[in-house]
Amino acid sequence: MTSQTLTPQTSPSVAEDTFQPAVFDQHVMATYGRFPIAMERGVGTRLWDSEGKEYLDFVAGIATCTLGHCHPAMVEAATAQIRKLQHVSNLYYIPEQGELAEWLTTRSCADRVFFCNSGAEANEGAIKLARKYGHTELGIEAPIVITAKSSFHGRTLATVTATGQPKYQKNFNPLVPGFYYVPYNDIEALKEAITALDADQRQVAAILLEPMQGEGGVCPGNPVYFKQVRQLCDQLGILLILDEVQVGMGRTGNLWGYQTVGVEPDIFTLAKGLGGGMPIGAILAKSHCDVLRPGEHGSTFGGNPFVCGVALSVCKTLEQESVVMNVRSRGQQLREGLKALAKKYPALCEGVRGWGLINGLVLKAEADLVALDVVKAALAEGLLVIPAGAQVVRMVPPLVVSEADVKEAIALLDRALGTVLA
Numbered sequence: 001m002t003s004q005t006l007t008p009q010t011s012p013s014v015a016e017d018t019f020q021p022a023v024f025d026q027h028v029m030a031t032y033g034r035f036p037i038a039m040e041r042g043v044g045t046r047l048w049d050s051e052g053k054e055y056l057d058f059v060a061g062i063a064t065c066t067l068g069h070c071h072p073a074m075v076e077a078a079t080a081q082i083r084k085l086q087h088v089s090n091l092y093y094i095p096e097q098g099e100l101a102e103w104l105t106t107r108s109c110a111d112r113v114f115f116c117n118s119g120a121e122a123n124e125g126a127i128k129l130a131r132k133y134g135h136t137e138l139g140i141e142a143p144i145v146i147t148a149k150s151s152f153h154g155r156t157l158a159t160v161t162a163t164g165q166p167k168y169q170k171n172f173n174p175l176v177p178g179f180y181y182v183p184y185n186d187i188e189a190l191k192e193a194i195t196a197l198d199a200d201q202r203q204v205a206a207i208l209l210e211p212m213q214g215e216g217g218v219c220p221g222n223p224v225y226f227k228q229v230r231q232l233c234d235q236l237g238i239l240l241i242l243d244e245v246q247v248g249m250g251r252t253g254n255l256w257g258y259q260t261v262g263v264e265p266d267i268f269t270l271a272k273g274l275g276g277g278m279p280i281g282a283i284l285a286k287s288h289c290d291v292l293r294p295g296e297h298g299s300t301f302g303g304n305p306f307v308c309g310v311a312l313s314v315c316k317t318l319e320q321e322s323v324v325m326n327v328r329s330r331g332q333q334l335r336e337g338l339k340a341l342a343k344k345y346p347a348l349c350e351g352v353r354g355w356g357l358i359n360g361l362v363l364k365a366e367a368d369l370v371a372l373d374v375v376k377a378a379l380a381e382g383l384l385v386i387p388a389g390a391q392v393v394r395m396v397p398p399l400v401v402s403e404a405d406v407k408e409a410i411a412l413l414d415r416a417l418g419t420v421l422a
């Protein structure tokens with residue numbers, strides 16, 4: 001420790017709880033481009049920073065805080081669970097994990113669940129599962145997983161390789177073998193890819209897609225495309241894996257993103273919204289591809305009593321409070337408001353894309369403006385939004401957002417766009 005880090009405590013002129021970004025940056029790796037504020041507390045859709053400034057939260061920890069901040073059901077579940085049992089590892093049965101798995105499988109097309117800690121870890125496991133399925137069920141020596149260009153599947157080596165965006169892969173060579181990329185929403189390109197791989201003696205075991213490309217710019221999957229992909233997978237006997245890390249758990253206006261594109265996957269993954277802010281991820285599989293056996297996959301923290309107890313409270317509340325219905329009506333309201341803004345600022349805005357409560361305001365490339373400029377202007381107005389790529393301003397509020405919240409968000413974004421234009 002350097003003497004500099006002690007300064008805040010020894011200097012009487014600096015309050016002990018004053019947040020100092022410079023001290024933070026001295027000790028934490030610079031892996032994120034952070035906004036120069038620190039959040040201190042939150043309630044519902046509101047956050048307050050260390051200076052006491054209030055924000056309307058349309059980021060929700062990146063589509064994660066399903067029930068907003070400090071929802072009483074989560075506070076109660078977390079408090080009760082930490083008093084009872086926190087962690088034991090998967091050496092023993094974890095009843096909370098079983099209950100959460102039952103909730104998920106009785107409400108989805110999946111038969112069994114594996115729990116882990118993040119979206120990347122869930123996708124990594126799904127890729128392992130697909131490879132084993134390729135080896136043992138399809139007799140493929142070196143199974144290929146096809147993914148889409150502009151996709152996002154995580155930051156581990158395999159998932160960053162699966163991610164069809166070179167900007168995330170730069171400087172991390174050598175990447176993991178066994179992936180192949182196709183344009184999204186293009187069935188002919190997918191068929192051609194499979195033919196080309198076949199001719200090259202490279203056999204496909206699975207196709208991994210997002211029902212909507214979230215990070216890639218809030219690009220909805222085309223239901224016609226997904227139906228054709230499903231048919232193709234059935235014909236070839238290969239797996240359809242859907243990455244629902246961002247769009248699962250009600251965000252699209254259906255409980256699962258696959259319902260929104262109208263197909264059932266063989267495997268799908270969850271993370272972000274599942275724990276409402278607790279670190280949890282999951283692989284959900286139908287029984288015919290539930291092929292991982294003891295010793296082949298695992299996670300020390302995966303599905304521990306604490307996170308599962310809290311995630312279960314999120315799931316139950318989602319149902320009890322008819323949150324998915326709220327997603328539909330508030331989503332519609334938000335899109336109408338955004339469309340009106342796009343009309344009001346035609347020099348800046350191209351249009352609006354989205355489903356439920358994952359929506360993007362698409363900026364005009366020729367406006368010489370990037371989404372980050374709008375995000376910064378909104379932040380100054382007290383509204384939190386995030387970019388999805390360079391040209392899209394993404395809004396992923398808590399799913400419990402109210403009519404008044406949406407109205408206020410539109411008004412704040414209106415002011416932010418006005419500032420940017422000026």
Ligand SMILES: *Cc1c(COP(=O)(O)O)cnc(C)c1O
Pocket residue numbers: 117118119120121123152153154155210214215243244245246271272
């Ligand atoms: C966020 C995200 C991931 C990665 O999740 P982490 O929890 O950050 O590892 C993977 N896939 C999609 C679609 C995501 O949105």
